[in-house]
Structure formats: structure tokens, C-alpha cells
Amino acid sequence: RLASIRLEHLLTMSPGFDCDDSNGDSPGAEDAMQEQRREPNWWRFALAVPMARDPGVQAVYCSMNPNLMGAVLSHETGRWLPDLFAERVATPLQINHYFLNLTPTNDWYLGGGAQFRLRDFMKMGQLVLNGGTWNGRRVLDHAYVERMTAPLVELQQRRYGYYWWSQEMPYRDRQVRVIYAAGNGGQIVMAVPELDLVIAFYSGDFGHAAALTAQRVYVPQYILPAVN
Numbered sequence: 001r002l003a004s005i006r007l008e009h010l011l012t013m014s015p016g017f018d019c020d021d022s023n024g025d026s027p028g029a030e031d032a033m034q035e036q037r038r039e040p041n042w043w044r045f046a047l048a049v050p051m052a053r054d055p056g057v058q059a060v061y062c063s064m065n066p067n068l069m070g071a072v073l074s075h076e077t078g079r080w081l082p083d084l085f086a087e088r089v090a091t092p093l094q095i096n097h098y099f100l101n102l103t104p105t106n107d108w109y110l111g112g113g114a115q116f117r118l119r120d121f122m123k124m125g126q127l128v129l130n131g132g133t134w135n136g137r138r139v140l141d142h143a144y145v146e147r148m149t150a151p152l153v154e155l156q157q158r159r160y161g162y163y164w165w166s167q168e169m170p171y172r173d174r175q176v177r178v179i180y181a182a183g184n185g186g187q188i189v190m191a192v193p194e195l196d197l198v199i200a201f202y203s204g205d206f207g208h209a210a211a212l213t214a215q216r217v218y219v220p221q222y223i224l225p226a227v228n
Contacts, residue, residue: 002051011066012153012155013059013061013062015065015068017046017052019049021062021184028049033045033064040104040105046064059153059155059160061155063112067109069110080107095123100114118200122189122200125198128149129196147162148163166180169219169220176224177194178191179191186204
């Protein structure tokens with residue numbers, strides 16, 4: 001089953017590892033990985049986590065999955081991930097000030113912890129609206145953006161693509177599609193293609209239901225009704 005994992009399984013949180021960030025007893029949960037000391041290489045740690053199901057059967061939120069994507073990127077490019085990010089993302093998006101969370105082996109932890117100025121964070125949403133371009137320069141392939149934001153799997157009773165959620169929200173007398181990336185704590189960048197709108201929030205309610213207030217309350221009840 002480990003050998004049958006594909007990149008899309010990691011991108012959709014469905015590789016089948018016994019890993020669930022919301023379960024403190026899960027052997028692959030983010031806290032279990034970060035608090036242990038026996039394996040400083042978190043990519044090797046991930047590959048040693050037992051399989052709970054066949055790849056592609058079920059999506060379960062697990063920060064170990066996007067971080068393991070880092071192993072693929074590092075292997076295929078031969079680059080240090082912070083350098084790769086600077087060249088392929090930060091520079092074309094004109095992001096000059098940011099912080100990347102590093103692992104014990106001094107590589108970028110792709111499971112979370114990156115910090116951006118809010119205006120730069122919003123550029124991720126604008127990139128989605130633009131179909132992968134920024135100021136006329138292509139940063140992401142258009143077909144990849146379409147796949148990335150598509151409702152590919154069900155995760156936590158919501159639709160999920162490649163690390164981006166999508167759902168319908170009420171707008172006047174109809175529903176509009178909302179695409180967003182959200183972090184634990186309430187960091188969220190949201191794109192509403194039909195309204196050519198990008199919304200972003202920062203908060204720090206880690207592990208608390210209040211972290212979902214933006215998409216559950218502020219956007220559908222206050223922001224969308226105010227858009228002309």
C-alpha cells in the first residue's frame with residue numbers, strides 16, 4: 001500500500017497513513033511527529049507511519065502529508081526548499097518579507113508555520129482568481145490551478161482539492177462558489193471568482209472552533225451581503 005501512494009493522494013490528504021491531526025492517539029499526527037525525538041528527519045518519520053487504509057479511499061486531515069510532498073520536491077529538483085520557494089513563488093509574487101518554519105534537519109516544514117504579511121498572503125488568492133498568473137507572469141499552470149481548486153474529495157464534511165477547500169455560500173438570491181486555504185488558528189485566504197473578490201483573515205485561535213468564524217460567520221453574513 002505504501003508503494004501505491006501517488007502524489008495526488010498526498011495533495012488530497014488521502015494517502016492512507018494512520019495519521020489524523022485531530023486524534024491525539026494517531027501515530028502520524030502532527031503533535032506526535034513534532035514532539036518525538038527518535039527520528040529528526042520528518043520525511044523518514046512519515047514513511048515509517050503504518051498504513052490504516054488503501055490510498056485514495058478516504059481523506060483525513062494530516063499535516064504530515066503536505067510535508068512529505070517536500071521530500072518529493074527536494075528529490076526531484078535537488079534544491080533546498082526555501083531556495084526553491086524564493087525562486088518559484090516569493091520572487092514572482094513580489095513577496096519580500098516572510099518566515100518559513102524549518103524542521104530539525106533544516107528544511108522547510110510544509111505542514112504549516114509559514115508567516116506572511118497579510119497583503120502578501122492575499123496574493124495567493126489573487127493567483128487563484130488569475131488562473132495562475134501574477135502581473136502577467138505565469139506562476140502556476142492554469143490546468144493545475146483548475147485541478148487544485150476542484151472539489152475532488154470530501155474532508156471534514158467539506159469539499160477539498162489540493163490543500164484548498166471549496167463550498168457554496170449565499171449571495172443575494174443565489175449561491176456563489178468560494179475557494180479558500182485555511183490554517184489551524186483562523187488564517188484564511190479566500191477567492192470568490194464570480195465576484196472577483198479576495199478576502200483574508202489572520203487570527204490565532206489554534207485548535208478552537210473560533211478559528212472557523214471567518215468562513216462560517218463573517219464572510220457569509222457580513223462581507224458577501226456588502227458586496228455590490
